[in-house]
Amino acid sequence: MSDEELAKDLGPLAALTIGVGTMIGAGIFVLPGQAAGEAGPVIAISFIVGGVISLFTALSASELGTAMPKAGGSYYYVNHALGPLFGSIAGMGNWIGLAFASAFYMLGFGDFLVDIVGVPGVDLFGFSLSSIQIAALVAGAVFVAVNYVGAKETGRLQNIIVITLVAILTAVTVIGFFSADLSTLRPFAPAETGGYGAILPGTALIFVSYLGFAKITTVAEEIKNPGRNLPLAIVGSVVIVTIMYAIIMVVLMSVENWKTLATIPSPVVHVAEISFGNLLGLAWLGGGLIVFAGLLATASSANASILASSRINFAMGRDKLITAKLNEIHPKFATPYRSIVVTGAFILAFIAYGNVEVLAKAGSVLHLVVYGLMNLGLIVMREADPEEYDPDFTVPFYPLTPILGALLSFGLITQMKPEEIQLSLVFIAVGLGWYLFYARTRADKQGILGQYILSRRDDMPKAAVSAADSVAPDGGDYRVMVPLANPKHEKDLITLASALAKQNDGTVIATHIVTVPDQTTLEHARDNVDALDGTNDDLLEAAREDAETFGVDVETHTIISHRAFEEVFDAARTYNADVCVMGWGPHSHGRAESRVDELTSEVPCDFLVLKDRGFDPDHLLVPTAGGPDSDLSAAVARDLREEYDSTVELLYVRDDDESRDDAGEFLANWAVDHDLKDAEFTIEDGDVEEAIERRARDATMLLVGATERGLINRLLGGTLVMDVVDDVDCSVLLAEKKRRRSLKERLLGSE
Amino acid sequence: MTDLLAYPLVPVASEADAEATLRALLPRLDAGATIVVCHVIEKAGGGVDKAGVEQREDRAREIFDHVEAHCRTADVSVETRIDYGTDVADTVFEAAADIDASAVAFTPREGSRWLQFLTGDTARDLVTENDRPVVVLPDRSRGTASTDEAES
Secondary structure, three states, rough: HHOOOOHHHHHHHHHHHHHHHHHHHHHHHHHHHHHHHHOOOOOOHHHHHHHHHHHHHHHHHHHHHHOOOOOHHHHHHHHHHHHHHHHHHHHHHHHHHHHHHHHHHHHHHHHHHHHHOOOOOOOOOOOEEEEEEHHHHHHHHHHHHHHHOOOOOOOHHHHHHHHHHHHHHHHHHHHHHHHOOOOHHHOOOOOHHHHHHHHHHOOOOOHHHHHHHHHHHOHHHHHHOHHHHHHHHHHHHOOOHHHHHHHHHHHHHHHHHHHHHOOOOOOOHHHHHHHHHHHHHHHHHHHHHHHHHHHHHHHHHHHHHHHHHHHHHHHHHHHOOOHHHHHHOOOOOOOOOHHHHHHHHHHHHHHHHHHHHHHHHHHHHHHHHHHHHHHHHHHHHHHHOOOOOOOOOOOOOOOOHHHHHHHHHHHHHHHOOHHHHHHHHHHHHHHHHHHHHHHHOOOOOHHHHHHHHOOOOOOOOOHHHHHHHHOOOOOOEEEEEEEOHHHHHHHHHHHHHHHHHHHOOOOOEEEEEEEEOOOOOOOHHOEEEEEEOOOOOHHHHHHHHHHHHOOOOOEEEEEEEOOHHHHHHHHHHHHOOOEEEOOOOOOOOHHHHHHHHOOOOOOOOOOEEEOOOOOOOOOEEEEOOOOHHHHHHHHHHHHHHHHHOOEEEEEEEOOOOOOOOHHHHHHHHHHHHHHOOEEEEEEEEHHHHHHHHHHHHOOOEEEEEOOOOOOHHHHHHOOHHHHHHHOOOOEEEEEOOOOOOOHHHHHHHOO | OOOOOOEEEEEEHHHHHHHHHHHHHHHHHOOOOEEEEEEEEEEOOOOOOOOOOOHHHHHHHHHHHHHHHHHHOOOOEEEEEEEEEEOOHHHEEEEHHOOOOEEEEOOOOOOOHHHHHHHHOHHHHHOOOOOOOOEEEEOOOHHHHHHHHHHO
């Protein structure tokens, strides 16, 4: 068997049981009481309606799943088809929707648990938790812990659980038939719950029972022969579960009047006791079987949800919609432990909130939003028809199926109560805000829809184009500022800056700082730039032309100032530069020497200062001892290597008391961490400066990071770096990274 | 006796494990030697895995990046492979048979008894259920430096 086949070990039965196992937990064991109270016997129709609505989306999910068998399921399809804006909504919706559903399952679990063991309620400072909540919290924490360490689970166990559940439910149904009295079902649609009008609100309540089929898509990558087995499992589990639900609801309500079911605790246990007692005289067995099955079902549903949510997190992290840190794998347990802990925290918080019905419906609303978007995504994929879109399974009656799927999914949301919709909207809004304020500058993957619209700018309505433009991921505009002074170095500086901008899809901002004496007013100078500095237009024009040969965007600015060097800092802030590339030499911006003390040692953006002895990126020497500034020189080396196919040589000078192995280990780790693992590794010993000079003889450019004290001071201070710069023959690029100390970064500990 | 470390299969579970293992292994190899490093992705065999396969494949490649860089500084050639199986130890020996490795070389990782019970004690399985030589390497980071230093 190939590795590919070994990685895919979910057969058709396993895939089916994932769907059935997740769905069977909810509706039957937790909700029948509320469901009966909501609509009376006609709730059986509500279940069928729920199944039909699910079926449309299940067909769409099957097509998308066979076209893109990727981890993350529904989130992935929406993000791929509709782009990261909707991707963020779907990812957040799917993730939190699963957390809502898990909290709901755990409360169901707690409900069955208190039937067996006594659990006290707690009242702390006016915040009270029922005994069911306490049991659910404890059980929820245990499930999170088990998933954290990744207990060895086997597929066989899951199959056994699901087969046991189906067997018990079948037994209860069959035995229930003997105690059934069809007259109990009359009136089928009682007036007091709203007659047949109660069907749709009933569906809204019980729709949480149908969230399982989408979970199959989150493991689509692991399914054998997905072209056949995925649709079979998704559609099959919806059909099986719908039929089971409808029959069981009818039996429940023909054994016991729906009004009684709605008011007593544990109605299914009650019905099982009656029917087992009537037929076999074994009331305890019936009740016991249901309690056992209820625990098993709610536990397996919750477990599947936790596992599915970590895959959604992974897929979102891969698309850069959330930080990769959330998806780190535990070194010992090989589990996505952080994702599990965060999801677990949501689940426990929702359990503490405690309203089963609101949790169930909020979970449904979020899933319905995702389902609706998924159907729209299918339409986009079909219409845009990108080359790689080649599903093995296609929905019947396109475009009717996905259109109905979307309409019915969004339509069912209207049947929910305002509180439940609002609770979900909070998380949709968080998803939206998250994208616009966090992820948009990081995400770089555009959706098929955005590509489709933007590639047909002229044929598309203006509003659509501008909407697509304004929400498109920008991956963050990388702005490279070049303060120009000496025309002799213009070309080399612009070339370096353009190479960096090109590699980062960025913009070059060429600035010319014209210094005027303090006596001259800036207004006067602005009107007479050419008289003051005849090179201005030529310099910026040359810069524009040079940058344009790289195909990068260019901006040019003339800055009139009384100051020279300091103005560079101000300009970097004004033009929002990410990095500033400047020359350094006797005539560059040399007038700063006298004012060093006025300058802050904190640079406003990353700084690269080129001692220009000709721009030749053929062989880059990057000495490192770690530290943030060598992070910057590593990044520049990567970009130049990408652009010019440069040879990169990493140099580490070891201490006398450091072994060669340890030095090698440090350098190897550093190289991997900075994406330079294919570079040449050089380890030297002895004097650092001499070692750098020795190696620099073969190099065409030396990329050296400044150290802690600040670049400007170093430039003029005659320290180590300074001497090296003068003692080597090649060009030297001095790098100083901006120290980021914003509150957010302190809190998150990034950079 | 033939050299057990002539062409060893080296299972690694994490970056830390890879570093500990290579730190012990690389000084014991001849320059120009070849090792095969494998990472096993544990499958549930029909159930939902504890982590996604793509996610763990990404992680395997990150571990291999470190492995390759370390081996290069030590002038050792390295091949890497990802193996999939429901039992880590069995999968390691299948991989060893596949490449006809001279031995399986690994560094045991710590873990409390109950965690090993819950998650499976792979180190024990490696030394007890083998069908080819197993070299258990010392973990220098665990404070046994004196004996280790003496032999290397």
